Every structure is written in C-alpha cells, then in structure tokens.
Amino acid sequence: MRQLFQEIRRNPLLWLLAFVPALFAVQRMKPEAHTLLFGLSVLAIVPLAALLSHATESVAVKTGDAVGGLLNATLGNLTELVIALAALRAGEYTLVKASIAGAIVTNSLFMLGASFLLGGLRHHVQEYNRVNARLQAGLLFLATVALLVPSAVGGADGASKSAFVTSLSLGLAVLLIVAYGLGLWFTLGTHPEIFASAAHGEEEEAPWPLGLALVTLAGVTLLVALVSEVFVESVQEAALDLGMSQAFVGFIVVALVGAAAEMASAFAGARKNRLDLSVGIALGSASQIALFVAPVLVLASYVLGPTPMSLQFWPGAVVMMLIATMTAALVTNSGKSAWFIGVLVLTVYLVFAMTLYLLPPSG
Amino acid sequence: MRQLFQEIRRNPLLWLLAFVPALFAVQRMKPEAHTLLFGLSVLAIVPLAALLSHATESVAVKTGDAVGGLLNATLGNLTELVIALAALRAGEYTLVKASIAGAIVTNSLFMLGASFLLGGLRHHVQEYNRVNARLQAGLLFLATVALLVPSAVGGADGASKSAFVTSLSLGLAVLLIVAYGLGLWFTLGTHPEIFASAAHGEEEEAPWPLGLALVTLAGVTLLVALVSEVFVESVQEAALDLGMSQAFVGFIVVALVGAAAEMASAFAGARKNRLDLSVGIALGSASQIALFVAPVLVLASYVLGPTPMSLQFWPGAVVMMLIATMTAALVTNSGKSAWFIGVLVLTVYLVFAMTLYLLPPSG
C-alpha cells in the first residue's frame, strides 16, 4: 500500500485520481450537471488507466514470460474495453462503434505521429527495425480489412439487409478471435523474438508486489467501470452542450482518454530514441482493438445489449480506418523517421478531428 | 502413351480422371440431376487441369526457352479461360465476371496465404527475394487497377451509362492486351533474369515427349471445354439446391477448381523453402488473369456472346480485388514470412468467402 502511495507521489499524472471521488460526489449532488460530470469522468479515467497499465505490467513480470505476455497483450486495452462495455449496456451502439474506429485511428495516427514528432525534435533522423515494423503494419492492415468487410460489402452494395450483416458480423467475430488467439500463440509461443524489443522496454519502472498488483487490478477495473457508466450517461447531453457531435466524442475524446497510459509509454520511448518500442505499442495496440476488442464487443452484445450489434460502420469511419492503417504502413515502410513525418501524420489526424467536429450532429 | 499411364499411376490427383467418363454417363442418363452433375464436373476438372499444366510444361521444355516461356505464360491459365469461355457462350456474364474477380482474389490471397502457412509450418522464418516480389506485386496492382477503372469511375459516378462503359471496356481490353504483349517481351526478351527462379522450379518433373504432350494438350483442352459446358449448365440450379449464391460459386468454387494445378506447384515450392517460386506463381498467375484472360473474354464476347461484355464489376468485387492485391503487395513487402502471416492472409480470404456465402442470392 505504501508503494502505491509512493507511486502516486512520484507520478503527477496520478494526482488526477482526486477527480474520482469528486466525480462521485457531484453525481450524488447534481446528477443533472451533465457537462461537469462528463469533464470529471474524462479527467478521472486518465489516472485510472495509468494505474491499470502499471498493475497489469506488475502482474505480468511476476508471473513469468508466457503468462505475463498473455496478460499484457489481453489487458493492454482493458480501459477501452470497459468503457465500450458500459456504452454497450446502455445500448449506445453508435458510441461503441465510434470508439472502436477511433481507437484504431488514434493509435495508428496520433500515437505514431506524436511519437515521430517528439522523437524527431530531439534526434535528427531516427532509425528503427523496419522488418518488424512492416510485419506489424501488415498485421494491422489485415486485421482492419477483416473488420471492415461487412461495411465494405454492405455499403458498396447499398444493401444494408440487416439479417445478412448481423450473421456476417457474428461469423466474423468468431474468425477474428480465433485469429487473435493464433496471433498470441505466434507472439508468445513460436516467434517471440520479433516482438522482443517492444516488450522489453516497459520493464524499467519498478514492479509492484503481486498482491498489491492483483488488488489494484481488480479495484481499479471496478472504478473504471463505475466511472465509465457516468461517462456514458453524461456524454450525449454534454456533447450537445459543448457543440460536439457524438461521432467526435467517441472517435476523438474516448479514444484519447482510453489510450492515455499507452501514449505515455510510446512518447517516452520516442524521446529515448527507441522508436521500435513506440511503433510496437502504437501498431500493436491498434491491431488488438481490431482483432480482440471489436469481436468481444459483438459477442458481448448478445448477452448485455438490447439487440445484437453488427460490425457495420458508417462510411466515413471506414474511410478513416483504411486511410489510417495505410498511412501507418506507408510511413513505417522506410524504417527512418524525422520530425516532419510526425507533422504530416498528425496533420491527417487533425484533418479527421476537424471533419468530425464540423460534421452536422444529425450526420 | 505408356508414360501417360505411368504418370497417372504415380500421381493420386490424376485418379480423379475417373470422374470424366462418369460425368458424361450421368449427363446422358440423368440430365436433370444438376447438383450431381455440378459435383462431378468440379471433380473432373481438377485432374484435367493438372494434365493440361504438365502437358504445357512439357511442350515448353522441348521448344526452348523463348517459345516455351511464351507458351507457359499464355497457357498457364488455360483452364480458367476455357471455363469462362463456356460461361460466355451461355451468356452468363455474371458468372464470367465473378470467375475473373475470383481468380485474382484466390491467387493473391488463398494461394499466397496457404503457401506462407504450409511453408511456415516447416520453416521458422522464410526469406525470399523481396525486390522481385515487389516488382511482381507492383505489376499485379497496376494490372488490377487498370482492370477496375470502368467500375471505379462508373460506380463512383453512379452513372452506369451503358454505351460509355461498353466502349471504355473495349478500349481498355485492347490496351491491356498490348500491355500484356509488352510484358511478355519484358519477361522473356529483355529482362528474363528477374523471373528466372520461378521458371526454374517447375522443371523437376520428367517432361513428356513432344508428340504425347501436344496430343494431350489438344485432347485435354477439348475435354475441359466439354466438362465446362456441363459445369456452366448445371451450376445455377446446383447453387440453388446447395444454398450457394452465384457470386460464391464463381468467386470461390470456379476459382479454386481452375487454379488447382498451379496451387499444387506453389504449395510444393513453399514446403521446399522455395518461396520465390510460390510467390512468383501466385502473383504472376493473378496478373495474367487481369492482363490477358479478362481482356480476351471482353473481345471474345463480341464474337461468341449475345451482347458485348463490359468490364464493370459489382462494387463488392471491386473492393475485394483491390484489397486482395494491396494485401499481396503489403505482405510480400518485407521479403520475410512466418506461419502467422499465412494465417492472416487466409483469414481475409475466409472473410470474403463467408461474406459471399451469406450474401442473399438476389444481391
């Protein structure tokens, strides 16, 4: 417990934890203050995500390579998953899909671009292992393409026959989870050396004892779930007040908030001239959303949601996801980076954000 | 003739030849047993395609490098061409187009992915000449893009002005065949060294004497033509009985059947750690469909078909062809392969197959 407090004293990001009790207090006293609740829940999720990430890594270190890697890979996007599950239970499928699409775009454009920019401001030209980067970009592209088939075929045909799309989404979810399982076996079992450098980088922080880590993991997951519920309840009214479309909130705000902890690691890696680490986190995290989080949510919708959720995205989201993964593939192709590459990748992200912000709310 | 029988005894695939007389017998006695005829014709085409492939190679070896290469390149997809011509004569343009699109997708996803998987199960990481692979993937991409322009422009504009699309398709067919001729001159005449390894691999089987090879070539082509006719007649009724859409049959069944012989070579190459051979067969065969088979069918439709056939594909097929060739380009970019790459490429193929299978028949 002392270690937990030490950690909190050392890491200014964790001071935001003060917003967690503040959120619950406001929720009790002013349940109709949607915009305030929205702001507080965003601020409360960031430090919880950081704690979750540290706890996962500590458990991973203690349990040895294979199980630890598995945990790390599976729980790496736990925050995104918990937020999306809260939205799923509330039947907010538009928000769920926007957050899936947004997480892929944010990881492969914002996290990658900001890493290149931050790294490039310190180092003239940064080189990284381009064979691994290409392999990971290839995996991300394939995962995204598989995820987008229902939208592409359904949308291209102008036929949104719902029975067809629903059964296709279910079959696809099963296929993707099988592919994800095989991917874990590949990463941890048969070919761990390809992803070695990325895993290595995170161990610099001091791990917690197993007991503390497990308790933190359980407690913080519960807190994230409670905060997410407030977040999902307040987001729609708050978006109206703030003049933001729901697409913007799901795509940009939720995605940035959910990935805050991973971004901290990726940016630190870039500044230390370890771009392999940054690229691995950004592309790996995006792949995981497509291969694991998205299909789990489809399956969960059969249990938790009012109706089965399909994997049909709105056409603009499809275009953005495809462009984001192709950009990631093209940009990591040369194995070299300089600050302007980061600027251009961020420009594409800003263009997307601007588009979503300006999009009429009805769209 | 003895050699032909020896070959048949040695190669279990050729035992399927027994289905050729069975097919014609059933056709005489039970012409209305569509599903049975469909199944038998599929089983009969596979060994005929293998014989055709071996005969072509034998003629190629005997006639020396230049003419032989020309023959090999031109007749490599003879089975697909003969099946499509049968469908063309019957006016089944949907089936013709589905089989063109399916052959490109099957070659660049299924053949490539299965080669990576089969090779990867034996070898930890396989390397191959990435400069050649990129060149071939680039050719395939350009060929596919050229093929898709009428669909992309026509579809994107929502204007399917048929006169425009028909004359565009005719001009395009002439352009593609000229490009194909120049490509042959490039491959065989000015730059044979780039494609050297792929051609080399096939010579391991004992070639037949020239006379036997020519007779086999002529006779088997005739048989394929006869079997294809039964296949095309029975496919629509059989698809209804089996609950398959026509798109699924053309895209998946015809394409797998037509490419069976090449797949055997590609897979054997992969297991022998000669991925250059596998990649060359898969990408080269797909390019040939786009640059040679498709335009020949457009021109042939003016002679054999009821009306001129255009090159406008349904939007879902366009998306699948583009994704397939981009996947092939991305995946061969690193010059390295491991089993999971194969799994992911096959996953994209399975997703396509599942989509087409579930697609409502009216779509």
Added chain:
Amino acid sequence: MRQLFQEIRRNPLLWLLAFVPALFAVQRMKPEAHTLLFGLSVLAIVPLAALLSHATESVAVKTGDAVGGLLNATLGNLTELVIALAALRAGEYTLVKASIAGAIVTNSLFMLGASFLLGGLRHHVQEYNRVNARLQAGLLFLATVALLVPSAVGGADGASKSAFVTSLSLGLAVLLIVAYGLGLWFTLGTHPEIFASAAHGEEEEAPWPLGLALVTLAGVTLLVALVSEVFVESVQEAALDLGMSQAFVGFIVVALVGAAAEMASAFAGARKNRLDLSVGIALGSASQIALFVAPVLVLASYVLGPTPMSLQFWPGAVVMMLIATMTAALVTNSGKSAWFIGVLVLTVYLVFAMTLYLLPPSG
C-alpha cells in the same frame, strides 16, 4: 538580353514563343475563333513555362541556398497556379478542380512513368535511392489524403451539406498551408540532405544574371496570366468543338501543358541515369500542388471568385488521385526500375485519359 536571345536560339522549345504574339493578334481580329485561340494558347504557354522555370532557377542560384530553395519550391508550379487563378476569376470551379486533380495525377503517373520508360530504354535496370523516394512518396500520399478528406467524408456520407463542406475546406486549406510551411523549413532548414540530389541536378544550365532573371520572371508571369485568360475563355467552346469533356481538358490538357517545363528536366535526368532527380521532381511537384497550390486557390476564391470554392472533388477524380499516389508509392518502393514499369504506369495514365475522353460531357 543577349543571353535571353542566345537561350532562345539554342533551345528549340522556345521557338514556340512565336505563338504568343500570334495568339494576341488572333484574339484581336477573330475573338470568336475559340478552337484556334485554344490551340494557340496551349502552344504559347509551353515556352513561357520553360522560361519561367529557367528564370526561377537563375534567381535561386544567385540568392543562395536558403532563399533560392524557397523560391524554387514556391514558384516551381507557378504556371499551374496562374492558369488556375485565371479560371478561378472566371468562376470556372470545375476547371480549377480538374486542373488540381490532373496536376497530381499527371505528375505522379505520366511524369514518373515516362521517366522510367525513357530511362529504361537506355539503361537495363536503373537504381535510385529508395529511402528518399519512399519518404517523398509518403509525403505525397499524406498530402493527397489530407486534400481528399472533404470529398471522402462528404461523398461517403451522401451528404453534400454545402455549409459543412465549405467551412471544412477553409479549415483544411489553413492546415495544409501550415504543413507546407513546416515542410519548407524541413526541406531547406533542418533536413536539406534528403532532397539534396534533386536540387543539385538543375544547376547544369548556365544561370542568367540576376537582373535579367528578375525582369524575365515578372514579364513572363504577366504574359502567362494574359495567355491563361484567353485559354480559360476559349476552353469551354473549344472543348465542345473538339468533342472533349471539360474534365478531360482540365485533367489532361491543362496538366500536361502546365508541367511541360518540369517534364523536360525529369526526362533529361532519366536518360542520364539520374532517376533520383526525376523521381524527386515528379513526386515533389505533385506534393506541392496538394499542399500549396490547392489551398492557396481555396483562400484566393474568397477574394477573387464569385463564391468560396470548396475542396470537394467529383468521386472519379478522388479515385484517380488516390490510385495515382498509391501507384507512385508502390512503384518507387523497390528502388529499381526497368522499362516495363514505365509502360505499366503509363498504361494506368492512358486508362484514366481514355476514361475522361469517353466520359459523356454531362457527367
């Protein structure tokens, strides 16, 4: 002045300058001879563009590296900009957009493909610095993607809500110009070595004295502006007479005419086995259209045009721009070239040109 005449005597391209006075004479005497005026203005722009290019380079050499590079980069597409401004003032937004799209497609397909073909006819296989080529192709891809977001999102949604598209285009124009400014700082300030070889190649021609260069620059820009005005006035009637769609004129004719001077440099580089130079000019020029010319025209439309111009292109143009930049990225990926690569890239360009030529005028 003597130097200017020497230059004219030496360079046969400049003999076309005789068409400039001819154009103005015809305009006075036969203002209704649209097709003749159109032809003369096309012929008059070509040598003016060449003079403009030489004058810019001469000023650039005299003013030292940083300012010179800035001038060269900013004025490199001055001809395209002046023509487009004339069309903008006339309110011909379709023509303006077609010329933007056409310049990107022509630079990245025709200029690149013809360089590969011309170089490949002399040299068996040409190698060039693939890391730089990939970086430049990446920049071009990102620039094009940013430019296309309004069309992609607007078009994909079927919602062409004009207020949304107009404000998005304005925001985008500002973003792109900021990115362009940062790109200049990158190219000239922090990382000049990456683009070194491209800049180096142009200095072989003897530079003019500064005074002559500045006077030429000012005078020729004025002439191009006057000729462009005649061109824009006559183009619509002439296109009708010649049976060409306006899309074809903007996309193909204007783009080829505007880029004539750069093409001469790129092709000369290719024949001298300096493909780095050719690739740099082709891709750099295309990037500049997307990042600088297009947003400047949007901003200028607020001052010069009847209404604000958006960046929403017709869907066919979007497809062509995306395919062109992806082709450029794929083709420059291997760092090797041979004549057939050029043929295939030109084939894609020819396919586009044929499509636009056949397109019904109403489309």
